[in-house]
Each structure stands twice: as structure tokens, then as C-alpha cells.
Amino acid sequence: xxxxxxxxxxxxxxxxxxxxxxxxxxxxxxxxxxxxxxxxxxxxxxxxxxxxxxxxxxxxxxxxxxxxxxxxxxxxxxxxxxxxxxxxxxxxxxxxxxxxxxxxxxxxxxxxxxxxxxxxxxxxxxxxxxxxxxxxxxxxxxxxxxxxxxxxxxxxxxxxxxxxxxxxxxxxxxxxxxxxxxxxxxxxxxxxxxxxxxxxxxxxxxxxxxxxxxxxxxxxxxxxxxxxxxxxxxxxxxxxxxxxxxxxxxxxxxxxxxxxxxxxxxxxxxxxxxxxxxxxxxxxxxxxxxxxxxxxxxxxxxxxxxxxxxxxxxxxxxxxxxxxxxxxxxxxxxxxxxxxxxxxxxxxxxxxxxxxxxxxxxxxxxxxxxxxxxxxxxxxxxxxxxxxxxxxxxxxxxxxxxxxxxxxxxxxxxxxxxxxxxxxxxxxxxxxxxxxxxxxxxxxxxxxxxxxxxxxxxxxxxxxxxxxxxxxxxxxxxxxxxxxxxxxxxxxx
Numbered sequence: 001x002x003x004x005x006x007x008x009x010x011x012x013x014x015x016x017x018x019x020x021x022x023x024x025x026x027x028x029x030x031x032x033x034x035x036x037x038x039x040x041x042x043x044x045x046x047x048x049x050x051x052x053x054x055x056x057x058x059x060x061x062x063x064x065x066x067x068x069x070x071x072x073x074x075x076x077x078x079x080x081x082x083x084x085x086x087x088x089x090x091x092x093x094x095x096x097x098x099x100x101x102x103x104x105x106x107x108x109x110x111x112x113x114x115x116x117x118x119x120x121x122x123x124x125x126x127x128x129x130x131x132x133x134x135x136x137x138x139x140x141x142x143x144x145x146x147x148x149x150x151x152x153x154x155x156x157x158x159x160x161x162x163x164x165x166x167x168x169x170x171x172x173x174x175x176x177x178x179x180x181x182x183x184x185x186x187x188x189x190x191x192x193x194x195x196x197x198x199x200x201x202x203x204x205x206x207x208x209x210x211x212x213x214x215x216x217x218x219x220x221x222x223x224x225x226x227x228x229x230x231x232x233x234x235x236x237x238x239x240x241x242x243x244x245x246x247x248x249x250x251x252x253x254x255x256x257x258x259x260x261x262x263x264x265x266x267x268x269x270x271x272x273x274x275x276x277x278x279x280x281x282x283x284x285x286x287x288x289x290x291x292x293x294x295x296x297x298x299x300x301x302x303x304x305x306x307x308x309x310x311x312x313x314x315x316x317x318x319x320x321x322x323x324x325x326x327x328x329x330x331x332x333x334x335x336x337x338x339x340x341x342x343x344x345x346x347x348x349x350x351x352x353x354x355x356x357x358x359x360x361x362x363x364x365x366x367x368x369x370x371x372x373x374x375x376x377x378x379x380x381x382x383x384x385x386x387x388x389x390x391x392x393x394x395x396x397x398x399x400x401x402x403x404x405x406x407x408x409x410x411x412x413x414x415x416x417x418x419x420x421x422x423x424x425x426x427x428x429x430x431x432x433x434x435x436x437x438x439x440x441x442x443x444x445x446x447x448x449x450x451x452x453x454x455x456x457x458x459x460x461x462x463x464x465x466x467x468x469x470x471x472x473x474x475x476x477x478x479x480x481x482x483x484x485x486x487x488x489x490x491x492x493x
Contacts, residue, residue, distance in 0.1 A: 002058065002063065002067050004056065004058035005058045005063060005067060006067055006070055006071055006074070007053045008053065008054055008056075008057055008058055009063070009071050009075070010053055010071065010074060010075060010078060011049075011050045011051070011052070011053025011054035011055075012050070012054060013050075013075050013078065013079060014046045014047075014049050014050035014053065014078065014079075014082065015046070015047065015050035015051070015054070017046055017079055017082060017083060018043045018046035018047050018050060020131070020135060021039055021042055021043050021046070021086070021128070022043070023127070023128075023131060024039055024086070024124045024125070024127050024128035024131065025039040025040065025043070025124070027123060027124040027127045027128075028122070028123075028124035031122075031123050031124065033122045033123065033124050035086070035090040035092070035122050035124055035125065036124075038085075038086045038089040038090035039086050039124070039128075041085075041089055042082070042085040042086050042089060045082065045085065046082055049082075066469070066475075069465065069466045069469045070466075070469065070470070070475065072462060072466045073458075073462060073466045073467045073469065073470050074470070076107060076108075076136075076458055076461070076462065077458065079107060080100060080103045080104045080107055080454075080458075081100060081103075083103040083106070083107065083132060084096065084099035084100040084102070084103040085099075086125065086128060087099035087102060087103065087125065087128075087129075090122070090125065092120075092121050092122065092125050093114075093115075097447055097450060097451075098114045098443070098450075100454065101114055101442070101450050101453065101454055102114060102115070102129065103132060104454045104457050104458060105220075105425075105430075105457060106129055106130075106132030106133055106136065106218065106220060107132045107133075107135065107136035107461075108136055108345075108428055108457040108458060108460065108461035109133050109136050109137050109216045109217050109218040109219075109311065109343065109345065109428055109461065110218070110219075110311075110313070110345070110424070110425055110428040110429070110430055110457045110460075110461075111133075111213075111218050111219025111220055111312065111313030111314075111428075111429070111430030111431070112313075112424060112425055112430050112431070112436070112441075112442050112453065112457070113220065113430075113441050113442065114441055114442050114443040114450075115441060115443070116441055116443060117224060118220075118221060118222060118223065118224055119222070119223060119224055123205060126209060126222045127205075127208070127209055129220050130209040130210075130212050130213045130218070130220050130222065131212055132216075132218070133212060133213045133215070133216030133217075133218025133219075133220060134190070134212035134213075134215050134216045134218075135216070136216060136218075136461070137186070137215055137216025137217060137218065137245075137343035138182060138183060138186050138216075138343060181253060182249055185249055185252045185253065185256070186215065186249070186343070189215060189241070189244060189245065189252075190211050190212060190215040191211075192241075193210075193211045193214055193215065193237065193238075193241045194207055194208060194211040196237045196241075197210060197211060197234060197237055197238075200231060200233040200234050200237055201231070202230060202231075202234050205222075206222060206223075206230075209222045210222070210227070210238065213312075213314075214238055214241050214242055214245060214312060214314070215241075215245055215343065216245075216343055217242065217245050217246065217310045217311050217312040217313075217338070217342075217343045217344045217345065217428075218312065218313065218430075219307070219311075219312045219313025219314050219430040219431075221314060221315075226314050226315040226316065226438070227303070227314045227315065227316050228315065228316040228317060232299060235299060235303055235316055236299065236302075236303075238303070238314060239302050239303045239306045239307075240306075242306040242307055242310045242312045242314070243273075243276060243306045243309075243310060245310060245312075245338075245342060245343050245344065246272065246306075246309060246310035246311075246338035246339060246342050246343075246344040247269055247272065247273075247338070247339050247342055248266060248268055248269060248339040248340060248341040248342055249341050249342060250266070250341050251263040251264075251266055251269050254266075265378070266378055267353055267377055267378055268339050268340065268349050268350045268353060268377075268378075269339060271349050271352075271353055272309075272338065272339050272349045275309070275333075275336065275349070276305055276306065276309055279305045279309070279329050279333060280298070280301050280302050280305050282325070282326075282329060283301040283304070283305060283322075283325075283326045283329055283330075284297050284298050284301040284302075286322070286323050286325050286326045287300070287301060287322055287323065287326055290322075299316075300316055300317050300319075301326075303316045304316070304317070304319050304330065305329075305330070305333065308330050308333045308334055308429060309333040309336065309337065309338060309344075309346075310337075310338045310342075310344045311334075311337055311338060311344045311345030311346050311427060311428045311429050311430070312344075312430070313424075313429055313430020313431055315431060315438035315439075317438075318437065318438055318439050319437075319438060320433050320434065320437035320438065320439070327433060331420065331423070331433070334346065334420075334423050334424065334427055334429050334432075335347055335423070335427065336348075336349060336352060337349070337427055345427050345428030345429065345460060345461065346427045346428070346429075347393075347394075347397065347427065350377075351390050351393065351394070353377065354375065354377065354382065354386070354387060354390050355390060355391075355394070357375045357376075357377070357382075358375060358387060358390075358391075361373050361375055375387060393463070393464065396464050396465070396468070397426070397464065400426065400456070400459060400464065401422060401423075401426060404422045404426065404452050404455075404456055405418050405419060405422050407448070407449070407452050408421060408422060408445075408449050408452060410448070410449075411445065411446055411449060413435060414434055414435070416432075416433050416434040417432070417433070417434040417435040417436055419432075420432025420433040420434065420436060421435075421436045421442070421445075421453070422452075422453075422456060424436060425453045425456040425457045425460065426456040426457070426459065426460040427460055428457060428460050428461055455467070
């Protein structure tokens with residue numbers, strides 16, 4: 001284990017976060033807000049801690065597979081702990097645990113909140129709150145790879161540990177260029193949405209916050225009504241871009257280089273869009289009697305489906321009041337989530353496609369025992385290791401899901417609240433149903449439950465295992481115990 005390299009990368013991350021905090025600081029200066037000192041003090045703390053960690057650059061800059069997992073998990077935890085400082089120091093979120101909860105929800109693009117009155121926050125805090133979505137959407141380590149030259153081919157271990165989906169591939173031979181291409185696409189789509197919202201006559205500050213929130217599929221609104229207080233045109237623009245950001249970015253890469261036909265041939269993308277369309281149609285007809293016109297029903301249906309399936313979490317209506325069928329479909333979409341390689345959360349469409357293909361293959365083996373049949377996706381054979389990892393992921397997800405529900409159940413809230421609160425946080429959705437519905441929040445939960453939710457949000461965003469590895473005894477033995485023993489031996493010999 002390369003401990004010095006782990007510390008070095010964490011130091012760079014802290015310095016990057018200090019630089020990113022300059023953006024909300026600028027917003028505070030523009031609006032002449034008195035929270036500027038909170039941002040400046042937070043930046044100072046980050047710079048000091050960052051320089052301490054990067055002071056001694058290691059000679060060996062290799063990042064091993066295990067190191068990548070540790071860097072990713074510790075990196076997200078550290079960024080969340082420090083990122084909560086502006087909320088806490090300003091007093092706008094007086095309790096540090098609540099501030100950390102809000103920040104974790106931001107960076108993991110979950111959108112679950114402990115705030116009952118969002119509009120009470122200053123504009124700079126609202127921007128930082130939404131900006132965390134944009135930072136975490138593509139991944140903080142992917143961002144780091146795009147701007148900082150690290151250790152050659154071992155960069156893949158960082159990207160593999162952070163990227164969503166069953167497998168991660170390179171778009172181009174060099175990992176750094178892959179990260180840059182992803183961020184170019186990410187930035188371009190964000191700017192396109194910003195321009196579209198401005199054309200729809202949305203205030204520039206609102207458009208900026210909503211654009212970065214949509215891009216990261218986060219869902220932090222800046223109004224208590226989320227997106228419901230804006231025009232129909234704005235709602236449809238946000239709907240379209242929530243779906244776009246839920247699509248595998250590899251498809252945009254293919255389109256960018258003229259391979260449009262290959263982009264639309266991607267099975268995951270076709271399944272994702274088909275499910276979205278089918279869900280919109282079913283829910284529209286299910287809720288049509290609640291609206292004055294079919295267009296209104298389609299608008300709300302399309303928005304909520306796009307919001308839930310992309311794990312964004314914006315809302316235009318209280319879907320907790322919808323009929324049982326519609327709510328059931330939304331809960332199922334919460335499980336599925338968006339495409340792998342997107343900024344969306346959830347279990348991912350590709351995993352469900354592979355499970356369906358595995359079931360089909362197993363049925364075929366019962367009918368034709370001697371036949372040899374491979375699982376194929378996008379005209380490529382899927383390796384056994386990938387299929388195995390998908391099933392292990394499902395088992396691990398189910399285990400963590402059950403354990404989380406049992407802990408949350410200690411508060412004796414209703415089953416729907418317990419079930420959907422864990423589902424909404426683990427799959428980075430944001431709102432659930434009942435006491436965590438679109439018009440509610442997570443403030444009423446105990447500190448223990450909030451810690452469980454924070455764990456679930458981080459675990460869901462990091463694909464479970466990078467966070468779970470921190471609970472393995474050998475990791476802490478290699479990080480702390482072994483170096484301490486070596487130091488003791490040197491000093492006493």
C-alpha cells in the first residue's frame with residue numbers, strides 16, 4: 001500500500017476544494033453578503049491541511065488498485081467534512097452533523113435535505129449547495145484526473161473505483177484525456193441547459209443553480225416549491241436535460257465523432273429511453289383524472305419520471321398524492337436508476353440488462369443442456385467476471401438495504417417512510433414517499449439515522465465496495481498498525 005501517495009492525492013483534493021470554494025465566495029461578493037468570511041475561513045483551513053499533506057511528494061507515485069479504492073472513499077468523506085464548514089461557520093445550518101448531511105447529499109448528488117425553508121439561505125450558500133452537485137456529478141477524482149497529472153496508467157484504478165456501473169472503459173488510450181473528454185461533454189451540456197433556461201426567461205442566478213443541479217442529477221432546488229414555481233417551458237427544459245444527463249456519456253462521445261448510428265445501437269441507452277417512455281405513458285393515464293387537461297398530466301408525469309429515473313430529485317408536484325400504481329412505478333424506477341457512465345444514480349440499467357440476459361441464458365441451458373451460449377451486449381461478449389460482479393453487487397446492495405432499514409426502524413416511523421428513505425439515499429434519488437416525500441425533508445430523523453443515511457448516500461454513489469473496504473481490518477492494519485510497528489522497531493534497535 002502506497003500510504004504517502006494516498007495522503008498526497010488527498011492533499012491535492014483539499015487544495016482543489018479550496019479553489020472551488022472561490023466560486024461561491026465570488027457570488028457572496030456579488031450580492032454583498034456577510035457570509036464571505038465563512039468561505040474565506042474555510043478556504044484557509046483547506047489550504048493549510050492540503051499543503052501539509054502534499055508537502056512530501058512520494059518517490060513512488062504508483063496508485064495500486066487497493067489504493068484507488070481507499071483514495072476514493074476517504075476523498076469523498078474528507079471533502080464532505082470540509083465542504084460542510086461554510087454552512088456551519090455561517091450559522092445558516094447551525095448543527096455540524098446537519099451541515100455534513102447536506103454536503104454529503106450534495107456531493108453524492110442525492111438531493112435529500114434537512115432544510116425546511118431553503119429560501120432562508122443566502123444566495124452564495126444556495127449556489128455552493130447546488131455547485132456540490134456539479135462537482136460530484138462526474139466525480140471528484142475524474143475532475144482531478146482531468147487537471148492534475150498523476151501516475152500514468154495507474155490512473156485507471158482511480159477512475160474504476162469512482163465511476164458508476166459494472167465496468168469502466170477508456171474512450172481514448174490515455175486516462176487523462178478520457179477524463180478531459182468526459183468533462184468537456186459535461187460542461188457543454190451544462191452550458192446548453194443554462195442558455196435554454198435563460199431563453200425561457202428564468203432569472204440568471206436561478207438558471208445557474210438549476211443547471212449545475214440538473215447536470216449533476218442532484219436535485220437541490222433554490223425555492224421551497226423546487227421547480228413547481230417556474231413556467232411550463234422551464235419544466236420541460238429541465239425534464240429533457242434530466243433525461244440527457246441520465247444517458248451513458250459514451251453515447252455522446254460516439255455522437256461527437258460522427259458515430260450516431262452506433263450511439264443509438266447501445267442496448268443500455270435504448271432500454272433506458274424505452275422504460276422512460278413507457279413509464280410516462282402509464283402514469284399519464286393513471287393520473288389524468290386528477291388534472292384539467294392531458295397536457296398537464298403529461299407534463300407532470302414526464303417531469304417526475306425523468307427526475308426519479310435520473311436520480312435528480314426535482315419536483316413540480318407532490319407525487320405522494322398520486323394513485324398507488326403511479327407511486328409503485330416511481331419506486332421501481334428508483335431502484336433501476338440511470339445508465340452506467342452517466343451522472344445518475346440507482347443500481348443502473350446495464351446491471352438489469354445483464355441480469356435479464358443471464359436469466360435468459362440459464363433458461364436456454366435447461367432446454368439445451370449441451371449448448372454453449374455467451375452473454376452478448378452491444379455485439380461484445382461480456383466477461384464472466386463482469387457478470388459475477390453484477391450478482392455480487394445485487395447481494396451486497398440487498399444486505400446493506402435490509403440492515404439500513406432495520407436501523408432506521410428503531411425510530412418507529414411508518415414502513416413506507418423507512419423503506420423509501422433508505423431507497424432514496426442509497427440510490428441517490430433525494431425524495432421518497434410519506435414523511436420523506438417531495439414536500440417533506442429528513443430533519444426529523446435522529447442523529448443515528450442521519451449517519452446511516454450519509455453512509456448509504458456515499459455507498460450508493462461509490463458503488464458500495466470503495467466505501468465498504470474501509471471496514472476491512474487489513475486496511476487499517478496496513479495504514480496505521482504496520483507503519484507504527486516499523487517506526488517503533490527503528491527507534492528501539
